Amino acid sequence: MHIEYFLRYNFQLILGAWRRKIRVIYKGKEKEVEKDRVQDFLKSIGAVAIRVDGRACDLSILSELQQGATVEAILPDEPEGLEIYRHSTSHIMAHAVKELFPDAKVAIGPAIEDGFYYDFDVPAPFTQEDLERIEQKMQEIIKANTPFRRKTMKRDEAVEFFRKRGEQYKVELLEEMEDDEVSLYEEGDFIDLCRGPHIPSTGYIKAFKLLNTAGAYWRGDERNKMLQRIYGTAFSDKKKLKEYLDFLEEVKKRDHRRLGKELDLFSINEEIGPGLILWHPEGALIRKTIEDFWRDEHLKADYQLLYTPHIAKLNLWERSGHWNFYRENMYSPMEIEGINYEIKPMNCPFHIAVYKSALRSYRDFPIRYAELGTVYRYERSGVLHGLLRVRGFTQDDAHIFCREDQIEDEILRVLDFTLFILQTFGFSEYQVYLSTRPEKYVGSLENWERSTNALKLALEHKGLNYEVDPGEGVFYGPKIDIKVKDSLGRQWQCSTIQVDFNNPERFDVTYRGPDGKEHRPIMIHRALMGSLERFFGILIEHYAGAFPLWLSPTQVGVITVAERHVEYAERVLKRLKDEGIRARGYFDNEKVNYKIRQASLRKIPYLVIIGDREVQSGELPVRKRGRVQSGPYRLEDFIKRLKEEIATKSLELNI
């Protein structure tokens, strides 16, 4: 898309050669534009800014351009243009807020992924009505079409300027800047410290909406004052804004907490405790199906399955370093017979203990231990969120013990395995991140170097594009994180693969090498789905509650028309169940429509309705989820098709 715009709108200014006229290449055609009219021309194609020799600038600098400069239009439809556009909208919002709340102090107001925000220091939080008033005021400012003007000031001068206006946050920002000279943007009565660039005038904004308010710490530090943040979004036209608002609606509809309740999949109970999940029968059935799949595939992939306890002596975590690094997020120890025990926050020490239960040889390698291990971590109350952020969850954990020269191969295997598992659930787009050494770490720099390289090599070998996340590694080693894209295009981090040189040392893990001497193995920690609870939440939203056949808790609904059909329908139901198909009968004395509605609300993939015709013909017409008719099929044929679709874990309903 950017290429297209580049071709269509890229043009060159060659000043001097034509003095008054400028050669413009526009839509593939060369034409001359009066120098004075270039700005109008750019406006006519909707450019929000220009890129001069690759740097984004205001349109207004056209008059100062040097000879031979290459100028490219930045449009609001490309990422950089949209960012400028939204950033300008945040200024307009701040302007409106200052008009309505003159005592408000402004903090920062950047463009973000889907819009923008601005933080204010105000005595009372904004209400919904305030937002409406601010929106109104913004409309007025946009209608007035006031220009954004860039000004420059010496830094000290700017400090003085903002101090006089009582804008202490701007003063604080300025005082930490290195530059001698800073830029300010003035737009009507509003002036703000800003790097820019900005749109030429407020009238450029065609579609925006203020979305919500929230408290936010100044500079994101919880020791600082809590400011009031207003989130909003802006798009280059009303249609795109509407699409985005519709998307937000769809997100709401798919909310796993709502669907979890509607479909009776799980619940969280205040009396049990926040962040602790109760899996209801239908949710538990889905989980069982996922777990069976997971175990089968792990056995096929030469993993060995383990079960380990839920509590253990605290000194294990002291030894691993977790107590030191994550004490805040671990539950308080409990004293048993004078010794402190801890509910487990992770599984590794147990797997290490299994490893150490016998003398290991290099010939045994790689040793792959896998466990669906339930762990408990204390999460602060404000961060809990449905299934996505909980206090007790089950990791699909594994620890691979191997020699250093086996790391790359093992990582490659794990990568392939991960992608296979994720694809089975319909996640086919990924974003891969390589997280490197964090500020607080343990182990030698050399080990960090080597393990980071091993991860890098594996990724390159696999031909996966990845981004480096500097400093985001775990304290004991670097990691690869994989984010999947769901059916709404949202990204979720599930899989993580971590190299660990540290724990084998701390726990004195060894193996006997070909030389007959003791050596230190390395460990790879990995989780594919991450946490079953969280993954389930993501799946609910990904499928909007309409699970593919193999995962559906009820796969077939059998509905009778009248009481006289029940006997036959019972036989059909039993036959389906005997074949291992999760079928459910709707035989109560209700109208067909009512029973179809009940089953449809449950998002059951296939329904068969049994009336006189079916009893007589012995054939079953099938109603697919989404009101599509299929068939009719003989019962045996229907069963065969169901089994086929379940076995292949098809994402679509194919019958």
Next chain:
RNA sequence: GCCAGGGUAGCUCAGUCGGUAGAGCAGCUGAUUCGUAAUCAGCAGGUCGUGGGUUCGAGUCCCAUCCCUGGCUCCA
């Protein structure tokens, strides 16, 4: 943990100025035996999150506390 909003029947929600708590769905009972997204009638269902206070009287006002929601911070 912090800022804000919220918590009323199993679910979704109404409840005016402080005056003795209401609807739809679900549940139960009965009638109806019906052909592709809600048949009709009746019945039952509540310490208004919890604890305290103000008041003749609190779902409503005040305080505390728990939980939920949106963010912030955090996430082995």
